[in-house]
Amino acid sequence: MCTACGAEAPAWTGRCSACEGWATVEEQATEAVSRQTVSAATVPLDSFSGGGSVPLPTGVDEVDRVLGGGLVPGSVTLISGEPGIGKSTLTLQVALSVAASGSSVVLVTGEEAPTQVAARAARLGPMSDTLVVLDHTEVETITDVFANDKPQLVVVDSVQTLRAQGLDAAPGSVSQVRESAGRLVAMAKRHQVTVLLVGHVTKDGSLAGPRLLEHVVDTVLSFDGDRASELRFLRSAKHRFGPTTEVGLFEMSGGGLSAVADPSxxxxxxxxxxxxxxxxxxxxxxxxxxxxxxxxxxxxxxxxxxxxxxxxxxxxxxxxxxxxxxxxxxxxxxxxxxxxxxxxxxxxxxxxxxxxxxxxxxxxxxxxxxxxxxxxxxxxxxxxxxxxxxxxxxxxxxxxxxxxxxxxxxxxxxxxxxxxxxxxxxxxxxxxxxxxxxxxxxx
Ligand SMILES: Nc1ncnc2c1ncn2[C@@H]1O[C@H](COP(=O)(O)OP(=O)(O)OP(=O)(O)O)[C@@H](O)[C@H]1O
Ligand SMILES: [Mg+2]
Incomplete structure (x- = not known):
């Protein structure tokens, strides 16, 4: 039942269909069914075993090395880094590589015009028609794509451009970033869609975004390097599916990021x-x-x-x-x-x-x-x-x-x-x- 307008909902939902309020629907147990509802909601843990956390390679070797094999289906990974360090380049290379294997990939381009993204993609490698662009920043539009198209991978560049319906705060503000990311993560889990989120940080990591989201997402990767040098490091700060010890080493050039073949x-x-x-x-x-x-x-x-x-x-x-x-x-x-x-x-x-x-x-x-x-x-x-x-x-x-x-x-x-x-x-x-x-x- 909606605690705001009193309308009944047949099941739990994030949004009331009558008054459109968010997070207002709560389960109301009636005397007669409360005992049954509780037992129906519990499921033996071993019924979930055998599924899940097998990583799927992205085909970008250094990314796969840091992730312990690849992206786990249905997981949400945040890639954070300072402005201009190469986050869009790296995530676009991952998107191109995953799409090249025949998987469907959606690129949410809140930060740049699709023409800019296409120009970068043309520098990085061949494009596949399984890679599509969504030039929208409203979370609900993006999650509709999760539900309707069931893409294998969605890249959102960046989390600071997202807007959640019903929230007036400016994109990039603490409440907007937290709420937008929260809704996106919930829907990614529900529809088993793998998501790569880009987030900006300043040198002290203080800007609204990545630090705020560390507990919400499954994996946090940081992409850094000295901008005067072409070397870039990909590190894992948190990873729910594996160790965080591996480091990816890249060199940035006109053709994008390439792995450093012999670091020594x-x-x-x-x-x-x-x-x-x-x-x-x-x-x-x-x-x-x-x-x-x-x-x-x-x-x-x-x-x-x-x-x-x-x-x-x-x-x-x-x-x-x-x-x-x-x-x-x-x-x-x-x-x-x-x-x-x-x-x-x-x-x-x-x-x-x-x-x-x-x-x-x-x-x-x-x-x-x-x-x-x-x-x-x-x-x-x-x-x-x-x-x-x-x-x-x-x-x-x-x-x-x-x-x-x-x-x-x-x-x-x-x-x-x-x-x-x-x-x-x-x-x-x-x-x-x-x-x-x-x-x-x-x-
Ligand atoms: N044509 C090019 N040739 C070589 N390097 C380039 C070229 N275009 C961009 N770069 C490199 O890519 C970097 C920007 O990469 P990218 O846009 O992926 O970074 P970003 O982290 O997404 O930046 P932003 O914070 O603006 O979103 C530049 O700083 C530059 O080093
Ligand atoms: Mg960018």
Missing amino acids: QRFLADRPAGASGSVVVPVLDGHRPVLVELQALVASCRDQPASVVANGIPASRLKLVLAVLEQRAGQSMTGQDIFASIAGGGRTDDPGLDLALALALWSSRADQPLGDNVVACGEVGLTGELRAPVQLERRLQEAYRMGFRRAIVPSSTGGGPTGLELVRCASLPEAVRRASDRQLQAA
Whole structure:
């Protein structure tokens, strides 16, 4: 029964058919049927088993890697990112790829004119006639398409343009985004339609939208990167159907986003030979080991207070490693500006980079390069001890594949590939001592 106008509804509905009020219909149990209604509403859980969460590949490999195989039918995935980072490009590539496999795809183009979308699509690849455009932003129009056409995938670009009937708030406002997304998600579940929602965030993630919706949707992906570089990262912040550890790596070009085929090669491509302050480290990018070049610059401080600047690594890790280097390994950095970054626009928060970071700082301060075919990998504890990071052996195999022949590692390291000499060290002071060995530098 509608609590606003009193009209009777035969079943629960989000909207009263008499007064058109939203969420006003509530179930009213009468004395005679209340007991029966309750038991009729409960269904054994195992009657639902065997269906459901098998992901269907989108055909865009890096997206499938992050999603653990693909999009789960009936799920709602939010892709969030800063303006201009490439969200529309990525979702259009997914739409084109899914449509190319013969599935029906609807593109809701609230943000751009269909002609603009068509021009982008022409840059990205062949179009299929199973891909159709819906140039509307009213949620009810979109959900009517769910019900009538049952498309396999609906891409909504973006959630900030949606309007829910009966709500006067401006598109993009907190209440409009929350209500529109809520209705869309409910209808996607009811009609088993897979939905990809695009959402904008500012640098601090504060704009109405993605943060607000994290609990409403099944999966939240963030798409980011340094706009000065063509590298883009796709990460999963929440995923109801699998782990959130994998990272997708893309390069943006005129032809759209393409997967970085050999990330280690990409990150080491422009590495300078014989440079102090440069140390290569195998980090884990999800499950795959990738070599990156850590660069540090320790320079006399010009203005007080001294700067500590981290790019591509957490500033907290840099500060911790600096403190341990000073207190445990006697390497004073007082009065120095400190800069540390991952060359080539890479980003990681893998603790396995601590040792390489410490050695890069030492190398810059001492102006002594490590050998060009040396890598370093290990976590640094607060007492200066070195610990083996997870999957060290796989990381060392990747280093060997890329031509490195020596690795500075914690003393607990098991084995490495034949042909890779392991320089085992128990502590950071010992690693610094070994790194200053001229023989190692000449390697
Ligand atoms: N012709 C082109 N050649 C190369 N790169 C292009 C071209 N057109 C666009 N780009 C790249 O695509 C980016 C914009 O991509 P896209 O429109 O997918 O981003 P978005 O995140 O959807 O942006 P918005 O916030 O405006 O919706 C540009 O910043 C640029 O790097
Ligand atoms: Mg866009």
